[in-house]
Amino acid sequence: MAMKIRGTTRGAARRNFACEAQYFTEEQAEQKLAEFRWQSPDQQVCPQCGVLDRHHRIKGRRQWRCRHKGCGHTFSVTSGTSLDRCRLSCRQIVRLLIHFEASPKGTTLVSTSNAVCITEKSAQQNLMKLREAIKENLAGGNGSKLSGTIHMDGMYVCGKFRKSNRRIKATVDSVLARHGTAAVKRRLPAINPQSKWNQRRAKNKRVVIAMVEVDDESGGARRVVTAMCRSENAADVLLLAQQHITVGARVFTDESPAYNGLGAFFEHHSVNHSEEYSTPEGVNENLAESFFSRVRRSEYGVHHGFRPMYMAFHVHELAWREMQRRGTQHEKVQQLASWLLTPGHSRYWRGYHGGNRRRLLRRPRPEIVMGNVDAPWQDTRSMARKGRGPETV
Numbered sequence: 001m002a003m004k005i006r007g008t009t010r011g012a013a014r015r016n017f018a019c020e021a022q023y024f025t026e027e028q029a030e031q032k033l034a035e036f037r038w039q040s041p042d043q044q045v046c047p048q049c050g051v052l053d054r055h056h057r058i059k060g061r062r063q064w065r066c067r068h069k070g071c072g073h074t075f076s077v078t079s080g081t082s083l084d085r086c087r088l089s090c091r092q093i094v095r096l097l098i099h100f101e102a103s104p105k106g107t108t109l110v111s112t113s114n115a116v117c118i119t120e121k122s123a124q125q126n127l128m129k130l131r132e133a134i135k136e137n138l139a140g141g142n143g144s145k146l147s148g149t150i151h152m153d154g155m156y157v158c159g160k161f162r163k164s165n166r167r168i169k170a171t172v173d174s175v176l177a178r179h180g181t182a183a184v185k186r187r188l189p190a191i192n193p194q195s196k197w198n199q200r201r202a203k204n205k206r207v208v209i210a211m212v213e214v215d216d217e218s219g220g221a222r223r224v225v226t227a228m229c230r231s232e233n234a235a236d237v238l239l240l241a242q243q244h245i246t247v248g249a250r251v252f253t254d255e256s257p258a259y260n261g262l263g264a265f266f267e268h269h270s271v272n273h274s275e276e277y278s279t280p281e282g283v284n285e286n287l288a289e290s291f292f293s294r295v296r297r298s299e300y301g302v303h304h305g306f307r308p309m310y311m312a313f314h315v316h317e318l319a320w321r322e323m324q325r326r327g328t329q330h331e332k333v334q335q336l337a338s339w340l341l342t343p344g345h346s347r348y349w350r351g352y353h354g355g356n357r358r359r360l361l362r363r364p365r366p367e368i369v370m371g372n373v374d375a376p377w378q379d380t381r382s383m384a385r386k387g388r389g390p391e392t393v
């Protein structure tokens with residue numbers, strides 16, 4: 001019986017999978033993954049014809065052969081999924097999932113490579129496949145719209161100006177008076193937004209908009225929907241709110257003018273952040289700020305910076321962590337495994353090291369992609385530069 005303290009499963013009750021999984025043999029790991037994928041201990045779905053049956057087990061090859069008449073397809077537990085032709089053993093896949101689940105703010109390539117005994121290069125590809133699977137399953141808020149009370153806010157990520165080389169606490173004039181040489185003049189002011197490098201950095205600036213549904217029982221976050229925009233503007237905010245929030249729901253925001261249009265469709269309340277974090281009536285958006293704190297710690301502490309190309313993948317991963325923060329190991333690993341082993345290849349990370357890069361995808365490829373995703377040209381940079389709304393929803 002899991003011990004619960006304020007709705008959180010703690011201690012040994014939460015660690016209900018790694019202790020068992022560390023002694024897995026290859027067969028047991030494969031069996032576990034097959035259970036996660038097909039929700040059955042002894043039946044498999046043939047990826048070719050889709051028949052659920054006890055297919056013929058090929059001895060010594062960790063494969064099955066389809067029993068269906070006229071098919072005879074040979075498949076393994078990873079066939080037809082984003083891990084298709086993956087060279088990790090089943091034990092390594094299980095270890096990867098446990099390691100990924102265990103880090104509250106995301107994990108690094110080096111620590112994954114040590115934990116799973118793979119190279120950093122392989123760790124990168126497999127971690128990104130996991131993030132892609134999370135993104136495909138969380139994008140669009142998992143179907144139903146948010147309702148009840150929603151905290152909504154934006155946060156600027158990436159695109160920070162470089163700090164000046166010189167620590168200047170005095171005014172520009174006093175420094176000039178003291179070191180008034182041409183060389184010093186070129187370095188002033190302390191941060192020059194017009195410089196070539198800072199202009200280049202500014203292009204990477206993005207806003208993460210988060211909509212967090214409040215759990216009425218615990219008061220914490222129940223669901224988090226995130227999107228990336230070029231700026232915190234009224235048009236994008238309204239579009240996102242209409243896409244993801246039920247009409248008439250209560251939406252709490254700060255006093256940024258970007259949220260002014262919400263009142264027409266929702267019960268909109270705002271809190272003035274220059275005065276207070278929460279009004280006496282309880283209007284606040286602390287759950288959105290709490291999510292942003294996780295994103296910021298991940299950006300600074302784990303990844304040391306995001307880039308727009310894959311930022312949405314990381315942000316969706318963190319949204320998943322926020323939602324699953326109270327789950328047990330087994331629940332989280334099961335969810336990740338079932339998403340990762342969904343039929344359909346990884347679009348952006350299949351053949352990555354063979355040259356398949358996200359920015360090169362100008363038109364869709366004739367292959368199965370994961371889930372119901374937007375056309376690839378819609379989420380490349382060029383589309384967003386024309387100001388056609390949120391980059392990745």
Ligand SMILES: [Zn+2]
Binds near residue numbers: 049066
């Ligand atoms: Zn078949």
